Amino acid sequence: MSSVTATVSHVADNSIHVDLREVIHALSDALDLVGIDDVAHGKRVGIMAYHCALQLGLDQPQAVFMFDLGLLHDIGVSSTRTHYHLVSQFDWAGSQQHCLTGAALLNSFTPLADMAEPVRYHHTPWEKLCTLTELPRQQAEQANLIYLVDRVDALAAAHYNSGELLMHTDSIRQQISQRRGGHFAPHLVDAFLQASRTEAFWLQLEPRGIADMLQLMHESRQPCTASTAQLKQLATLFSRIVDAKSPFTARHSLGVAGLSRWLAERLGLTPGRCDQLEIAALLHDLGKLRVPDEILEKPSGLSARERSLINAHSFETYQILRHIHGFEEIACWAAYHHEEPDGHGYPFHLTASSMSLEARILRVADIFQALAQDRPYRAGLNAEQVLATLQQFAAQQRIDPAILAIAASDMAGAMAAALPAISASA
Numbered sequence: 211m212s213s214v215t216a217t218v219s220h221v222a223d224n225s226i227h228v229d230l231r232e233v234i235h236a237l238s239d240a241l242d243l244v245g246i247d248d249v250a251h252g253k254r255v256g257i258m259a260y261h262c263a264l265q266l267g268l269d270q271p272q273a274v275f276m277f278d279l280g281l282l283h284d285i286g287v288s289s290t291r292t293h294y295h296l297v298s299q300f301d302w303a304g305s306q307q308h309c310l311t312g313a314a315l316l317n318s319f320t321p322l323a324d325m326a327e328p329v330r331y332h333h334t335p336w337e338k339l340c341t342l343t344e345l346p347r348q349q350a351e352q353a354n355l356i357y358l359v360d361r362v363d364a365l366a367a368a369h370y371n372s373g374e375l376l377m378h379t380d381s382i383r384q385q386i387s388q389r390r391g392g393h394f395a396p397h398l399v400d401a402f403l404q405a406s407r408t409e410a411f412w413l414q415l416e417p418r419g420i421a422d423m424l425q426l427m428h429e430s431r432q433p434c435t436a437s438t439a440q441l442k443q444l445a446t447l448f449s450r451i452v453d454a455k456s457p458f459t460a461r462h463s464l465g466v467a468g469l470s471r472w473l474a475e476r477l478g479l480t481p482g483r484c485d486q487l488e489i490a491a492l493l494h495d496l497g498k499l500r501v502p503d504e505i506l507e508k509p510s511g512l513s514a515r516e517r518s519l520i521n522a523h524s525f526e527t528y529q530i531l532r533h534i535h536g537f538e539e540i541a542c543w544a545a546y547h548h549e550e551p552d553g554h555g556y557p558f559h560l561t562a563s564s565m566s567l568e569a570r571i572l573r574v575a576d577i578f579q580a581l582a583q584d585r586p587y588r589a590g591l592n593a594e595q596v597l598a599t600l601q602q603f604a605a606q607q608r609i610d611p612a613i614l615a616i617a618a619s620d621m622a623g624a625m626a627a628a629l630p631a632i633s634a635s636a
Contacts, residue, residue, distance in 0.1 A: 226486065228536035230321060230436035230444075231278075235424070236534045237448050237493075238281040243500035243526060244290055248370070251363055254415045256280025257423050258359035258405075261414075262398070265405040276355065277427060279325050283332050283356050286312030288455040290502045305333040311454075319447050321440070328352040332360065335393045351395065358394045358402055362386060366415070379412055438485050445492035452495050456506045462579060465628045467491035469575040469617075472627035476616050477567065487568045490543040494572060497526025524548050525557040543569045547576045552607035562610070570610040574600070577609065578617060579628040593621040 242249040259280040263273040286308035313330035316322045327346075331339060331353035339350045365382045369375040383403055390399045405411055413419055436444070449463035470491040474484045498506065501523055505516045512520065528545030531537050546569040549555035551562035562570070581599055584590045591599065597618055604611040617624040 226441070226482075226536045227435045227437060228441065228534060229431075230434050230440065231431050232428070233436060233441065233444060233534050233537075234278070234322070235281065235427070236530055237444070237496070239530045240448065240496040240499050241282065241284055241287070241451070243497065244284075244287055248367065249500075250415075250417070250420055251367075252281045252284055253420050253424070254280075254363050255283060255356065255360050257414055257420065258362060258402075258411075259355055260423075261405045261411060262355055262359065262401045265401040266397070274427070274430075275324075276352065279328055279352060279356055280359065282312075282316070282322070282325060283329055283360065284308065284312065285315050285329065285451065286310070288451050288499055309333050315447055315450065319440075319443055321436075328356060332356040336395045336398075337392050351398065354395050355398050355401075358386065358398055361393070362402070362406075363415075366412075370415070375412055375415075376409055379406065438482070441489055442485065442492070445489045448496065449492040452498055455498065456503065462583060463492050463495055465579040465583065465630075466494065466572070466575045468630065469579055469624060469628040470572050472624065473571045473575060473613060473616055474568070477571070477613070479568070483568065486540055487543060487571065490540045490568070491572055491575060493531060493540075494527060494544040494547050494576065495523065496530050496544075497523035497528075500526055521548075521556050528557075539566070539568070542566070543572055547572050549573065550608045551610060555608075562607075571613055574609050574613045574617065575628070577603065578624065582625060582628055593625050596625070597621055 238252055239249075242252050256277040257280070260273050260277040263276040268276070309330050309332055313326040316326040316329055327349045331342075331345065331350065334353065334357070336354050339345065339354060342350070362382060365385060366375060366378070369378050383406055386394065386402060387399060390396050414423060446464070449467070453461050453463050467488045471484050471488045474487050479487070501519055505512065505519060508516070524545050524547060528541055531541035531544055534541070543566065546555075546558070546560060546565055549558060549560045549565055549569070550573075551565070551570075553559050553561040565573075578596060578600060581591045581596045582593075600609065600614050600617070603609045604614050
């Protein structure tokens with residue numbers, strides 16, 4: 211992936227071109243949300259990989275590639291259960307699945323395809339990598355370096371919040387050294403031991419150091435803009451990560467995006483606005499990555515604490531997207547999907563006058579699709595049941611009745627827009 215400057219341009223029909231690296235860095239924040247209370251695993255892995263790359267004598271573009279690879283190495287992880295295993299155990303029998311998933315996701319997006327093979331093998335021991343003649347040496351070393359610093363972060367995880375990390379670094383370095391030649395390439399172990407001999411290496415893994423490193427990467431990137439088509443493709447990739455979190459939300463985001471565009475086109479929005487709304491719909495549930503799996507899959511009612519965790523997800527989405535230049539409107543549309551016209555929604559308690567047409571469309575599409583889709587506590591509703599429920603919501607001022615009227619005029623078309631991906635995956 212090329213480094214890029216923050217370039218934004220709006221053309222006649224409101225399509226946008228934004229900084230691809232800025233989008234990817236912001237969306238990497240969503241991956242870190244899976245850690246729930248620890249939301250910097252990918253960033254720490256990226257920082258350590260970057261410094262080890264410099265220690266190995268790699269040039270700046272190669273070192274930056276390793277930083278980005280660290281940010282995205284767990285792109286195949288959306289389950290909080292999987293994340294727990296990965297950070298609490300040095301090795302785990304199920305670790306390969308997220309590697310395969312991540313590689314497939316990266317291969318689906320050309321600007322990130324160079325990362326696919328390193329991600330595929332980032333939990334494969336060096337002694338096995340050496341036998342894979344089909345894997346180029348450079349990619350094997352990239353994968354193994356990520357594996358090494360990823361395991362360093364797992365060993366250090368228990369000490370980040372204690373203020374005692376520096377007291378345990380010798381032990382961590384020793385454990386990595388003991389796996390020289392088996393788990394890790396000897397020259398990569400040597401580079402890590404040399405880079406990590408200073409206190410500064412470890413202190414840069416604290417929140418303030420992470421923020422400084424991200425700012426440095428932000429300031430040093432080179433121009434590389436993404437087209438609207440690429441942004442839609444990248445948004446689709448991240449929607450697949452979110453929707454994979456639970457079998458009961460599989461392809462929800464794709465369904466919401468399809469219905470949002472269907473409604474927007476019938477309301478006369480320009481193609482550019484429809485594209486932007488589709489991107490917002492694909493990304494609207496990014497914040498759910500921070501919700502524990504067991505809450506999303508709970509078949510019974512939620513406790514007050516569980517409900518509060520659920521209710522935070524749309525604000526988490528806003529926090530991620532608002533930092534992307536050119537996504538100012540998209541961030542709001544995505545974050546407002548639980549706002550209600552009467553002001554009783556969340557997380558901002560907006561009223562109808564403060565919500566754009568696009569935000570109100572996404573709101574209707576989100577509820578419509580959720581009603582039509584199977585959930586852990588009920589089967590999906592048919593068209594008549596969906597319409598009856600939405601009419602009750604409109605009477606209670608929870609959704610915009612004018613937008614509902616568009617769906618009601620062609621319920622068969624609305625259902626088809628919301629559910630084709632579900633049917634295809636069955």
